[in-house]
Amino acid sequence: MSGLLKSSIARKVAMALSGLFLIIFLIQHFTINFTSVISADLFNEFSHFMGTNFVVQALLQPVLIFGVIFHFVMGFMLEIKNRQARGVKYVQFNGSANSSWASRNMIISGAVVLAFLALHFYDFWVPEMLYKYVEANPEDPSRYYAELVHKFESPVRTGIYALAFVLLAFHLWHGFSSAFQTMGVNNKYTPFIKKFGYTYAVVIPAGFIFIALFHYFNH
Amino acid sequence: MNLKLKIWRQKDANTKGKMVDYQISDVSPDMSFLEMLDVLNEELIEKGEDPVEFDHDCREGICGSCSLQINGEPHGPDRGITTCQLHMRMFKDGDTITIEPFRAKAFPVIRDLIVDRSSFDRIQQAGGYISVNTSGNTIDANAIPVNKHDADKAFDAATCIGCGACVAACKNASAMLFTSAKVSQFALLPQGRVEATQRVLNMVKQMDLEGFGNCTNTGACEIECPKGISLENIARMNSEYLSASLEG
Structure with missing residues (x-):
């Protein structure tokens, strides 16, 4: 068991599990965000529930933050180790001859998503924490929709959001099926997993971009 | 074919290596890549220079000895082959070909293109x-x-x-x-x-x-x-x- 916690395979599996956890979280986040396109009241209702429910706030939110930090820290640690493993660099390395850009540049797409998360936390999470727990304002169940729409009034911010989700799409394009391969799943279901992963990688980020553009053009 | 070769030269494991340029003429498209290097080495020996050291043994794709990184890919641009099975017909007259050893911290260079596996x-x-x-x-x-x-x-x-x-x-x-x-x-x-x-x-x-x-x-x-x-x-x-x- 001790070997499991130290080995290269264990670290890969930990990356895969945390990645799959974040993939599942994205569905939940997307679903709630998409209600803002359908109805302001519906979005407010979901957001109020998520923002005030004890289980979500005290249990799920810390697990999510841990998952995000773990995935990024482990990702950067593995990248450093992998670069060290090459030693002397090639004068010519023709990576595009045998692998996709998305698979070779997970660290770049991941770093862009990390930078986006910093902006996202600055935009939504930090003000939310200040509003609720520092300023201790009385809860207003109807404020969420207006806060969301306000953020997408800026064309620059909307553009940054869209760009970050394009990079997230590249990250998911490789990451989804890669997580299953790492956990030892390579069988008759693999072609389906790959197709499902490619679909997920396009649909979910495109959906987030649609929501941002919808509010930008409708504010 | 006339080709320009850029080859990694390194005297031993403790000496810093560098890429060295060579010209080679009248290369037959039917030669294997290793035969082309043999011709180059004969020319270098005739000139009194050190030949380029590279690994090879069976020359029929079985032993796994030949280990060159050619134009940024192991065993060159073809698929499902070792370097000894790569033929010069994969290249064009006037091409520049970059030849390096396999690079990995766990595969230290012994000399020129030979690594310790x-x-x-x-x-x-x-x-x-x-x-x-x-x-x-x-x-x-x-x-x-x-x-x-x-x-x-x-x-x-x-x-x-x-x-x-x-x-x-x-x-x-x-x-x-x-x-x-x-x-x-x-x-x-x-x-x-x-x-x-x-x-x-x-x-x-x-x-x-x-x-x-x-x-x-x-x-x-x-x-x-x-x-x-x-x-x-x-x-x-x-x-x-x-x-x-x-x-x-």
Whole structure:
């Protein structure tokens, strides 16, 4: 068991599990965000529930933050180790001859998503924490929709959001099926997993971009 | 064909190397890549210069000795071949060809294009075998029934020649394709199951100790492998490793 916690395979599996956890979280986040396109009241209702429910706030939110930090820290640690493993660099390395850009540049797409998360936390999470727990304002169940729409009034911010989700799409394009391969799943279901992963990688980020553009053009 | 060659020259493991330019003329498209290097070396020797050192042995794609990184790819631009099977018809007159040794911290350069791949031997020694009493009462392997599907998969894995192209092609210099092929060829057969748990733990441990990188599933190794070893073997090794770790 001790070997499991130290080995290269264990670290890969930990990356895969945390990645799959974040993939599942994205569905939940997307679903709630998409209600803002359908109805302001519906979005407010979901957001109020998520923002005030004890289980979500005290249990799920810390697990999510841990998952995000773990995935990024482990990702950067593995990248450093992998670069060290090459030693002397090639004068010519023709990576595009045998692998996709998305698979070779997970660290770049991941770093862009990390930078986006910093902006996202600055935009939504930090003000939310200040509003609720520092300023201790009385809860207003109807404020969420207006806060969301306000953020997408800026064309620059909307553009940054869209760009970050394009990079997230590249990250998911490789990451989804890669997580299953790492956990030892390579069988008759693999072609389906790959197709499902490619679909997920396009649909979910495109959906987030649609929501941002919808509010930008409708504010 | 007339070609410009950019070749990595390094006197020994402790000396810094560099790329050196050479011109070579009248190269036949029917020559193998190694024959082209033989001609270059004859010219260098005639001029009183040191020939370019490179690994080779069988020259028929079996031994896995020839280990060149050619134009940024292990064994050059063709697929399913070793360097000795690469022919000059893959290049055009006037081309510049870059020739480097396989690069990995675990494959240190010995001289010029020759690297030390004994790290693979040590991974193999850590568990890539079955313990059989051969003192006169050996049971014929064919006496143990093996279903065709498993036998074929095991054979496919066993075709790995340990050339190191997987490590050379991987952006992380990972040896997981090699190690997984060696784990799989035994894990799939009843004779290998007896020591399967300890084998995978020991071989992965040795692979990590040698300083190879982590697999990030780019698939470059599978594309560049001269024997077409499948990524399926890496998934199998991961699965075997997780089971073995939880058992141990």
